[in-house]
Amino acid sequence: MPSSPTAARTGSTSTTASGAGRYLLPGIAVLCVALVIASMLVGEYHITIGGLLHGDSEMWRMFFISRVPRTLALIFAGVAMSFSGVIMQRLTQNRFVEPTTAGTAEWAGLGILLCFMYIPGASPLVRMAVATTMAFLGTVVFLAIINRVRARKTAIVPLVGLMLGAVIGAVTTYIAIEGNMLQAVVAWRSGGFAHIVRGFYEPLWAVLVVAVACYLMANYFTIAGLGRDVATSLGLDYGRTVAIGVTMVALASGVTSVVVGFIPFLGLVVPNVVSMLRGDDVRKNLPWIGVFAVVLVVACDLIGRVVVRPMEIPTSVVMGVVGATAFLAIILSRRFRDSL
Amino acid sequence: MTVSDGASAPAVGAGRTGRFSWRMRMGVAIALAAAALVLFLLIRTGADDVMRWDFRFGPSFDRRFRTASAIVLAAFCQGVATVLFHTVTHNRILTPSIIGLDSLYVLIQTVGVAVVGARFVDNSDSILQFLLQTAGMVLFAGVLYRWMFSGRFASLFLLLLAGVVMGLAFRAVSEFLQRLIAPSDFDALQIKLFGRLGSVNTELLPIAAVICAVVGVIVWRRRRVLDVLLLGREPATSLGVNHQRELTIALVLIAILVSVSTALVGPLTFFGFIIATLAYQVSGDWRHRATLPMSVLIGVFTLAAGQFVLTNVFYAAGTLTVIIEFCGGVAFLAILLLRKGTM
Numbered sequence: 001m002p003s004s005p006t007a008a009r010t011g012s013t014s015t016t017a018s019g020a021g022r023y024l025l026p027g028i029a030v031l032c033v034a035l036v037i038a039s040m041l042v043g044e045y046h047i048t049i050g051g052l053l054h055g056d057s058e059m060w061r062m063f064f065i066s067r068v069p070r071t072l073a074l075i076f077a078g079v080a081m082s083f084s085g086v087i088m089q090r091l092t093q094n095r096f097v098e099p100t101t102a103g104t105a106e107w108a109g110l111g112i113l114l115c116f117m118y119i120p121g122a123s124p125l126v127r128m129a130v131a132t133t134m135a136f137l138g139t140v141v142f143l144a145i146i147n148r149v150r151a152r153k154t155a156i157v158p159l160v161g162l163m164l165g166a167v168i169g170a171v172t173t174y175i176a177i178e179g180n181m182l183q184a185v186v187a188w189r190s191g192g193f194a195h196i197v198r199g200f201y202e203p204l205w206a207v208l209v210v211a212v213a214c215y216l217m218a219n220y221f222t223i224a225g226l227g228r229d230v231a232t233s234l235g236l237d238y239g240r241t242v243a244i245g246v247t248m249v250a251l252a253s254g255v256t257s258v259v260v261g262f263i264p265f266l267g268l269v270v271p272n273v274v275s276m277l278r279g280d281d282v283r284k285n286l287p288w289i290g291v292f293a294v295v296l297v298v299a300c301d302l303i304g305r306v307v308v309r310p311m312e313i314p315t316s317v318v319m320g321v322v323g324a325t326a327f328l329a330i331i332l333s334r335r336f337r338d339s340l
Numbered sequence: 341m342t343v344s345d346g347a348s349a350p351a352v353g354a355g356r357t358g359r360f361s362w363r364m365r366m367g368v369a370i371a372l373a374a375a376a377l378v379l380f381l382l383i384r385t386g387a388d389d390v391m392r393w394d395f396r397f398g399p400s401f402d403r404r405f406r407t408a409s410a411i412v413l414a415a416f417c418q419g420v421a422t423v424l425f426h427t428v429t430h431n432r433i434l435t436p437s438i439i440g441l442d443s444l445y446v447l448i449q450t451v452g453v454a455v456v457g458a459r460f461v462d463n464s465d466s467i468l469q470f471l472l473q474t475a476g477m478v479l480f481a482g483v484l485y486r487w488m489f490s491g492r493f494a495s496l497f498l499l500l501l502a503g504v505v506m507g508l509a510f511r512a513v514s515e516f517l518q519r520l521i522a523p524s525d526f527d528a529l530q531i532k533l534f535g536r537l538g539s540v541n542t543e544l545l546p547i548a549a550v551i552c553a554v555v556g557v558i559v560w561r562r563r564r565v566l567d568v569l570l571l572g573r574e575p576a577t578s579l580g581v582n583h584q585r586e587l588t589i590a591l592v593l594i595a596i597l598v599s600v601s602t603a604l605v606g607p608l609t610f611f612g613f614i615i616a617t618l619a620y621q622v623s624g625d626w627r628h629r630a631t632l633p634m635s636v637l638i639g640v641f642t643l644a645a646g647q648f649v650l651t652n653v654f655y656a657a658g659t660l661t662v663i664i665e666f667c668g669g670v671a672f673l674a675i676l677l678l679r680k681g682t683m
Contacts, residue, residue: 096501100508145676159434160676162504166438166609167669174666177534183526186518264508313516320512324505331501
């Protein structure tokens with residue numbers, strides 16, 4: 001049973017949960033719009049809707065230089081991390097896998113450190129290529145390990161992934177100490193959206209490609225999530241589907257980690273919460289996963305911006321605390337207790 | 341309840357003896373560990389002195405004695421804690437640090453430095469701070485166990501996952517604070533965040549030794565119960581072992597050991613993993629009477645020999661723990677990738 005709890009439960013939960021989903025989801029959509037608007041308006045430079053409507057040119061300039069890029073970066077990062085989570089959860093048939101619990105993010109970090117050390121003046125694009133390559137490698141290693149595990153118990157998979165991430169983290173730290181780059185690495189790891197202005201966030205548009213591809217591929221991932229044998233007998237090229245999925249995850253987490261650092265738990269909390277509300281239809285859930293991820297990321301970013309004004313708490317830190325709480329709530333909920 | 345299938349129960353079979361009995365192997369291990377310790381303690385400086393057989397006692401002997409004590413205590417804590425952890429989780433690829441204790445240690449140190457400044461680190465070897473730190477970590481683990489094991493949520497999975505998640509949250513906060521503190525404070529903090537054997541406060545050693553001795557006696561008296569636990573939850577229960585109770589006791593002992601070791605010499609993530617894994621291979625008997633002491637002896641040997649080689653050959657004594665963590669990590673990866681069967 002634990003090998004694919006999702007498939008077994010789909011029917012029952014989608015019927016029982018739809019009642020809650022009917023009222024919650026429109027609320028989340030409204031909240032999303034409100035938060036995005038708030039994110040555009042909150043900050044040190046005073047920007048008001050009234051001023052914008054009156055055509056205050058200075059205000060518009062700042063709006064496009066700072067607020068719009070930051071908000072877009074938040075949206076892209078949220079979508080990237082949550083979609084990566086969905087893909088990885090399908091491919092590993094495990095609800096607790098996402099780039100940070102599979103070590104993918106740590107691999108991307110190692111790639112960035114290597115870039116810092118050996119190609120100091122590298123452009124963001126080069127760094128992203130390196131980070132993405134390392135993330136790809138890391139995800140393949142993780143999947144190779146997981147495939148060797150016959151007992152695919154729910155909790156052991158993320159634990160293995162986290163140990164793997166810890167090894168890569170240790171390697172990164174070791175190299176960073178040798179190269180006297182430790183504080184730079186720490187700063188990058190807990191990076192945030194504070195320095196995002198026009199000219200820095202543009203690579204994140206690549207996330208759109210991943211998002212669209214993810215939507216188109218959703219049904220294939222769902223079938224792949226039934227396991228290699230079932231998927232193959234249903235006529236799916238399993239190997240190719242996995243390869244595409246891993247590439248998408250690597251691209252999303254590589255690009256995101258270069259621009260904004262790690263965002264823990266997002267890919268874990270969002271897909272699971274949406275599944276709780278709507279059942280497990282990946283394709284139909286994806287838009288909602290995106291919306292909910294944006295709500296969560298923007299809310300965490302706003303908390304970080306408002307609480308210690310005029311300083312900022314990085315989004316990843318707020319997300320770490322909020323996400324940890326949400327994650328604990330999820331694993332302690334009855335639904336998951338059954339599957340453990 | 342356990343983290344793996346019954347199939348991964350000791351693959352060694354019933355007390356495999358091999359060509360050598362476990363007692364013989366233990367004897368060899370004791371001799372090697374003792375030799376490494378003595379070598380480390382007695383040789384004064386470099387290879388030249390070894391040639392001249394120039395063993396001198398002096399102020400540097402005190403320092404080495406301190407380091408040697410730290411080596412023994414760290415090996416004891418990590419070895420026993422990891423073997424216990426493997427037994428109760430029924431899984432040989434995890435290490436106890438996974439439940440977030442070392443992240444908590446890093447958080448405590450970082451908050452201390454952020455609030456008080458580098459002074460916090462300078463004082464951090466005082467007895468009071470050591471005890472408070474250890475108590476804080478054991479308390480955290482205790483609350484976690486209490487919460488996870490009490491009735492409704494009784495599951496070892498949940499315990500591990502919850503610990504991991506809290507560890508991640510601690511780490512996020514630590515990293516944020518580390519970004520805020522001045523670079524000089526950051527450098528001072530770094531010394532605390534990596535395993536260090538050479539700079540242990542003498543005053544702490546007796547306290548840590550007493551704690552270790554008490555835990556050691558408790559574990560040793562339970563060694564047969566622990567052997568039964570290896571069989572898995574159902575067989576152990578039907579053999580009359582109160583599984584839940586034994587699990588809780590073991591977890592509390594693990595928390596104490598990891599906390600003492602971390603507070604004493606700093607976080608070590610893979611050291612326990614590597615010595616426990618070696619111990620299973622070489623002890624020649626799967627019972628705890630063999631694996632527990634063997635893991636400690638291997639730990640002592642590894643640390644003492646490593647420290648000796650690094651001090652006398654490479655003159656780089658400070659980086660031993662980093663190297664061990666590195667090798668442990670690589671070994672961990674290799675074992676994960678090469679092993680067959682269940683986890």
